[in-house]
Every structure is written in C-alpha cells, then in structure tokens.
Amino acid sequence: MSNRLNATPNDLRAFWMPFTSNRQFKKEPRMFVSAKDMHYKTHDGRTVLDGTAGLWCVNAGHCRPLITEAICQQAGELDYAPAFQLGHPKAFELANRLVDIAPEGFNHVLYTNSGSESVDTALKVALAYHRVKGDGARSRLIGRERGYHGVNFGGISVGGIVSNRKMFGTLLSGVDHMPHTHMPDKNAFTKGEPEHGGDIATELERIVTLHDASTIAAVIVEPVAGSTGVLIPPKGYLQKLREICTKHGILLIFDEVITGYGRLGTPFAAQYFDVMPDMIVTAKGLTNGVVPMGAVFVTSEIHDAFMQGPEHMIEFFHGYTYSGNPIASAAAIATLDTYRDEGLLTRAATLAPYWENALHSLRDCPHVIDIRNIGLIGAIELAPIAGEPTKRAFSAFLKAYENGLLIRTTGDTIALSPPLIITEAQIDELVAGIRQVLESGI
Numbered sequence: 183m184s185n186r187l188n189a190t191p192n193d194l195r196a197f198w199m200p201f202t203s204n205r206q207f208k209k210e211p212r213m214f215v216s217a218k219d220m221h222y223k224t225h226d227g228r229t230v231l232d233g234t235a236g237l238w239c240v241n242a243g244h245c246r247p248l249i250t251e252a253i254c255q256q257a258g259e260l261d262y263a264p265a266f267q268l269g270h271p272k273a274f275e276l277a278n279r280l281v282d283i284a285p286e287g288f289n290h291v292l293y294t295n296s297g298s299e300s301v302d303t304a305l306k307v308a309l310a311y312h313r314v315k316g317d318g319a320r321s322r323l324i325g326r327e328r329g330y331h332g333v334n335f336g337g338i339s340v341g342g343i344v345s346n347r348k349m350f351g352t353l354l355s356g357v358d359h360m361p362h363t364h365m366p367d368k369n370a371f372t373k374g375e376p377e378h379g380g381d382i383a384t385e386l387e388r389i390v391t392l393h394d395a396s397t398i399a400a401v402i403v404e405p406v407a408g409s410t411g412v413l414i415p416p417k418g419y420l421q422k423l424r425e426i427c428t429k430h431g432i433l434l435i436f437d438e439v440i441t442g443y444g445r446l447g448t449p450f451a452a453q454y455f456d457v458m459p460d461m462i463v464t465a466k467g468l469t470n471g472v473v474p475m476g477a478v479f480v481t482s483e484i485h486d487a488f489m490q491g492p493e494h495m496i497e498f499f500h501g502y503t504y505s506g507n508p509i510a511s512a513a514a515i516a517t518l519d520t521y522r523d524e525g526l527l528t529r530a531a532t533l534a535p536y537w538e539n540a541l542h543s544l545r546d547c548p549h550v551i552d553i554r555n556i557g558l559i560g561a562i563e564l565a566p567i568a569g570e571p572t573k574r575a576f577s578a579f580l581k582a583y584e585n586g587l588l589i590r591t592t593g594d595t596i597a598l599s600p601p602l603i604i605t606e607a608q609i610d611e612l613v614a615g616i617r618q619v620l621e622s623g624i
C-alpha cells in the first residue's frame with residue numbers, strides 16, 4: 183500500500199531534515215506555525231522570542247508588510263522569466279539598489295539562491311578572472327580553519343569545519359587553510375574585537391611562500407566567523423590579510439552571508455572594519471530570509487575583465503535557473519525599502535553598547551567560559567560536559583525553547599543574532615531568559 187495514502191501532516195518520517203538530529207526531533211517536534219516581528223508562535227500555541235533572526239536572516243523581523251505585499255503583487259504580475267539571455271526589470275532595479283548600499287567600487291552583482299551558491303559563484307569568478315587575464319596558473323584557493331562557507335563542494339573545500347568535510351571525500355584539490363583566530367587563553371571575555379591574534383594573518387604569508395603566489399587565485403574568509411561559534415577578528419587581522427593579498431595579486435573574498443545587511447551596524451562588514459575585499463558574498467538578509475536569494479558583489483575591475491571577445495558570446499559560463507527570480511527580486515527590493523525606512527542597516531550600531539553590556543552581565547552564570555560580541559552578534563561559550571561535547575549547549579537550546587526563547591547553539595556555544603528591530607526591553611528579556619536557563623542545572 184502506498185505510504186502516501188497514510189501520510190498526514192503529523193507523519194514526520196518523509197522529510198529528512200537539514201543539520202538536524204532527526205530522530206530526537208521526530209520524537210519531540212518543535213514547530214513554528216506563524217510569526218510576527220520579534221516573535222514566533224509554536225504549534226502548541228506558545229510565543230517564542232526570536233533571538234537568532236531565524237537562522238541569521240530575518241533582519242527586519244517577521245512578516246513585514248512591505249515584503250509580504252511585494253511578493254503577493256509580483257506573483258500575480260510576473261511569476262517567472264527565463265534568466266538566461268532574457269531579463270525582467272526588477273532584477274536590474276535590485277542590482278542598482280544593492281550597488282548603492284555596497285562599499286564604493288562594488289558596481290556589479292551576480293545572483294544566486296543561497297549562501298552556498300554565492301560562495302561557489304565567487305570562487306568560480308575568482309578562478310575565471312585570473313584565467314581571462316592570462317594568469318590561469320592561479321588556481322589555488324585558500325580558506326581558514328573553522329571557516330563556514332556553506333555546504334556545496336567549493337564551500338566545504340575552503341571551509342574548515344571538520345564535521346562538514348570529513349564524510350565527503352577529497353573535495354576540491356589545490357586548497358589550503360590558514361589557522362583560525364580563536365585564542366581563548368588570551369582573549370576570553372573581550373568586548374568587541376580582541377587585542378591578541380592580529381598577527382595570525384601573517385600565516386597567510388607562509389602559505390603564499392609555500393605554494394608561490396603565482397599559483398594562488400583567492401583567499402576567502404568570513405569577516406566575523408558565525409557558524410563555528412562566533413569568532414571576532416582580532417584587531418588588525420583583516421587589514422593584514424588585505425595587505426598580503428594585494429601584495430601578491432591574490433583576490434580577497436569576504437563571505438558576508440551573516441554579516442551582510444546591517445548585522446554589525448553598517449550595511450556590510452567591509453564598511454565596519456574599513457577593509458575592502460575584491461568580492462562580497464551575501465544571501466540571508468538580502469530578502470529578509472523570506473525568499474531564497476543570494477548576491478555576489480564584484481568590483482568593476484573584475485567584471486570588466488570578462489567583457490571582451492565577440493559581443494554575441496556569453497562572457498561567463500555560470501548562472502542558475504532562478505538567478506534574479508522575479509519574486510525573489512521583488513522581496514529583496516521591499517526588504518531594502520524596509521531597511522531604509524526604518525534605518526535598520528545602521529540600527530545595530532546604536533544598540534551595540536547596550537547589547538554588549540547585557541550579554542557580558544552573564545559572565546557569572548554557571549558553565550560560562552567566554553562571552554564574545556560585535557554589532558548585534560553575541561556568543562556565550564559553555565564548558566562542555568566531560569566526554570559529551572555539545573550536549574550542554576543543546577540542553578540549553580531545548581530548555582530555552584520550552585521557556586519561550588529561540589537561541590542557536592553550535593558546539594558548546596550559544597550564538598545570538600536577533601532581528602535588528604529588537605528593543606532594549608527585549609534584549610533584557612532574552613538575557614534574563616538565558617540566565618534562567620544557565621542557572622537551571624543544565
């Protein structure tokens with residue numbers, strides 16, 4: 183008998199869930215059924231304060247009217263237009279709007295459908311750029327230990343989170359990794375950018391010497407590493423990476439999938455740190471997480487290098503069926519309107535001092551071994567239970583959810599990234615709720 187006939191909404195077997203402990207979840211499901219602004223509603227009728235902007239993406243808060251209306255309107259007007267050799271106005275309008283908020287010089291945008299696709303797109307642009315410039319020997323890519331660049335083959339090759347790599351064979355060849363910047367012995371409980379570790383960037387110089395600069399296409403880093411448990415760049419670190427890349431003709435790619443669109447109090451982290459990469463990889467907050475979409479920003483220098491040869495020829499053999507999809511474009515334009523109207527791309531700068539003090543007030547709670555923060559990002563690292571890594575933080579996540587708080591955990595770190603509309607009173611509520619969880623014997 184077909185399994186399908188028996189399927190009911192309460193049958194959870196068919197969906198193999200992403201990055202989830204499927205068996206645990208299906209025994210004890212946690213479902214959201216609606217959302218508004220800072221809150222979710224659960225299937226059992228409870229209200230949950232969103233401390234993570236969904237998965238770092240709902241920067242303007244949930245179910246925002248301009249975005250909802252734009253999607254409905256677009257779906258009824260032009261649902262889909264072929265993305266290759268044809269266009270539609272909103273994809274162009276959006277690209278111009280994006281260039282307006284990007285750092286100067288980022289004049290062109292390639293669209294994707296996710297952060298993972300944006301990463302792989304940027305890596306491919308880097309390789310092809312050197313090739314069109316007659317420098318095709320530059321084929322190596324350099325990432326960093328503990329880096330997260332999505333889950334596609336390019337991204338896990340340059341990424342440095344072992345559990346995301348070890349099951350998947352030999353990955354891309356010609357990839358090397360810089361050391362990560364986490365130095366808890368020296369930097370624990372630093373507010374903002376750590377003092378120690380900026381010189382770790384010189385490890386890139388060693389890698390360049392090892393392989394020779396003439397073989398290296400690009401270096402990719404998250405300006406603030408998120409998924410690994412929130413690692414803030416030490417003072418001077420990103421500047422030093424930039425210097426080394428420039429000196430050796432290597433492209434520097436910032437993966438701003440979580441830092442893009444206001445998370446640090448500037449539109450992009452490049453502006454926050456005043457370090458300009460050659461490409462900026464984004465997704466998530468581009469559409470407020472509502473419709474899948476990503477964008478890769480490139481400089482005119484990179485774009486223009488491809489604009490050669492016969493005009494009827496495709497200049498870059500890459501793209502997706504849904505690149506610049508009309509509904510995603512409409513959602514993104516309405517998202518940028520919402521960010522602009524409410525000042526959300528800079529609001530984190532105003533809230534950051536309050537956020538910092540609130541988070542660091544948890545220092546005396548049980549199990550806390552480090553607290554890190556920047557912009558509207560926070561991390562509370564817990565001592566692992568001996569022999570059972572990740573269990574303590576996961577218990578904190580479950581307990582917080584029961585108590586009406588959405589937090590994220592990765593390893594034994596609680597990561598926080600609330601919507602940029604959060605109020606000071608809601609920050610207090612979040613922090614008080616976390617204190618309660620940490621003091622509850624997890």
Ligand code: PXG
Nearest residue numbers: 237296297298330331332408409437439590
């Ligand atoms: N790069 C970075 C820096 C990311 O943080 C991706 C690429 C991939 O994006 P997609 O859209 O393909 O998932 C990400 C995604 C977490 C968490 O809790 C982080 C991400 C996704 C889900 C959870 O840290 N980052």
